[in-house]
Amino acid sequence: MTAPLALTMGDPAGIGGEIAAGAWLASRQNPGLGIHPFCLIGDVRWAGGFGIPIEVIDDPAAAATAFARALPVLAHPLATPAIPGQPDPANAAAIIGAIERATSLAMSGTTSAMVTNPIAKSVLYAAGFKHPGHTEFIGALTNTPTPIMMLAGPALRVVPVTVHVSLRRAIETLTTEAIITAATITHAALIRDFAIPTPRLAIAGLNPHAGESGAMGDDETRIIAPAIAGLRAAEIDAFGPLPPDTMFTPIALQGYDAAICMYHDQALIPLKTIDMENSVNITLGLPIIRTSPDHGTAFDIAGKGLARPASLIAALRMASIMAGQRA
Numbered sequence: 001m002t003a004p005l006a007l008t009m010g011d012p013a014g015i016g017g018e019i020a021a022g023a024w025l026a027s028r029q030n031p032g033l034g035i036h037p038f039c040l041i042g043d044v045r046w047a048g049g050f051g052i053p054i055e056v057i058d059d060p061a062a063a064a065t066a067f068a069r070a071l072p073v074l075a076h077p078l079a080t081p082a083i084p085g086q087p088d089p090a091n092a093a094a095i096i097g098a099i100e101r102a103t104s105l106a107m108s109g110t111t112s113a114m115v116t117n118p119i120a121k122s123v124l125y126a127a128g129f130k131h132p133g134h135t136e137f138i139g140a141l142t143n144t145p146t147p148i149m150m151l152a153g154p155a156l157r158v159v160p161v162t163v164h165v166s167l168r169r170a171i172e173t174l175t176t177e178a179i180i181t182a183a184t185i186t187h188a189a190l191i192r193d194f195a196i197p198t199p200r201l202a203i204a205g206l207n208p209h210a211g212e213s214g215a216m217g218d219d220e221t222r223i224i225a226p227a228i229a230g231l232r233a234a235e236i237d238a239f240g241p242l243p244p245d246t247m248f249t250p251i252a253l254q255g256y257d258a259a260i261c262m263y264h265d266q267a268l269i270p271l272k273t274i275d276m277e278n279s280v281n282i283t284l285g286l287p288i289i290r291t292s293p294d295h296g297t298a299f300d301i302a303g304k305g306l307a308r309p310a311s312l313i314a315a316l317r318m319a320s321i322m323a324g325q326r327a
């Protein structure tokens with residue numbers, strides 16, 4: 001039997017606890033969702049505040065049987081009680097520690113995958129956190145030189161080549177090598193985890209009209225086209241550079257398995273507009289499985305009973321499917 005999943009608490013002032021409770025209830029009510037038993041790594045008092053039964057466990061293996069009765073919790077104390085909507089850098093060490101613990105459990109095979117609840121990056125930066133986000137942090141913890149961010153929904157998968165940097169910096173740092181690396185890792189993941197034998201990769205342009213033959217920018221001819229040539233030489237079905245404004249139309253989506261995008265919002269705006277509820281964030285290229293909901297901490301609605309657990313449910317399902325396939 002596949003080992004349980006571990007779910008981190010994320011920022012305890014956000015909606016992570018509410019959606020974890022919602023996901024536990026949904027998977028209990030609908031076993032057809034195919035979610036493996038999971039345990040929540042979090043503060044016990046905090047985890048007990050979401051209207052569902054919890055059971056404190058010492059070993060993730062105990063989650064398999066406890067899950068039918070309650071949400072299993074691996075105790076991970078906060079420094080100060082969490083107040084919904086009011087993040088506190090005093091809890092940064094506990095938030096970061098939960099991610100480290102989930103990574104280590106997945107690396108040792110004690111759990112089959114890690115799923116992360118959202119963190120507020122600025123809150124962790126204020127406490128000295130040096131990584132842009134989970135993707136890079138878990139990459140560092142697992143000695144992965146280039147962890148790649150994919151967001152996957154039912155109709156669209158996107159991979160931003162540059163991620164959590166300013167738009168100016170994204171343009172300055174975009175390279176042929178970075179595009180080739182992101183596309184090559186995406187190609188391997190589509191075969192391994194999505195069972196797509198011959199993935200088709202649509203490579204976005206950067207400028208309006210993909211540069212209009214150089215009249216609106218030469219990044220396409222200098223940087224992106226050579227990457228596509230390199231990918232095709234490696235027998236990867238990559239094509240483009242595509243005009244970004246038309247590559248996400250319903251008809252265009254049918255022509256590829258993933259879009260390799262040049263910057264964060266080029267990738268995430270279409271994905272979240274098409275289906276924010278059912279899309280999932282996956283880190284590609286790691287030695288372990290890591291997924292997460294596609295949304296953030298949603299401090300504006302935390303504690304108000306408005307948080308929808310759909311994306312976390314999709315993330316837990318995706319982790320379960322990937323774990324099953326790899327097993």
Ligand SMILES: NC(=O)C1=CN([C@@H]2O[C@H](COP(=O)(O)OP(=O)(O)OC[C@H]3O[C@@H](n4cnc5c(N)ncnc54)[C@H](O)[C@@H]3O)[C@@H](O)[C@H]2O)C=CC1
Nearest residue numbers: 117118119120121122292295296297298300301306307308
């Ligand atoms: N994987 C992660 O850890 C991620 C963390 N973040 C962090 O989240 C924080 C807030 O980011 P925002 O840009 O405000 O994005 P957000 O996704 O937290 O919120 C955007 C809007 O969507 C709503 N929303 C989000 N998730 C929802 C849900 N499950 N149910 C109902 N409504 C929902 C919010 O109430 C808000 O109005 C930032 O500090 C950012 O760093 C953002 C994205 C991913």
Ligand SMILES: NCC(=O)COP(=O)(O)O
Nearest residue numbers: 132133134135136281292
């Ligand atoms: N916008 C996506 C996002 O912030 C996810 O980042 P990460 O924490 O999963 O690296």
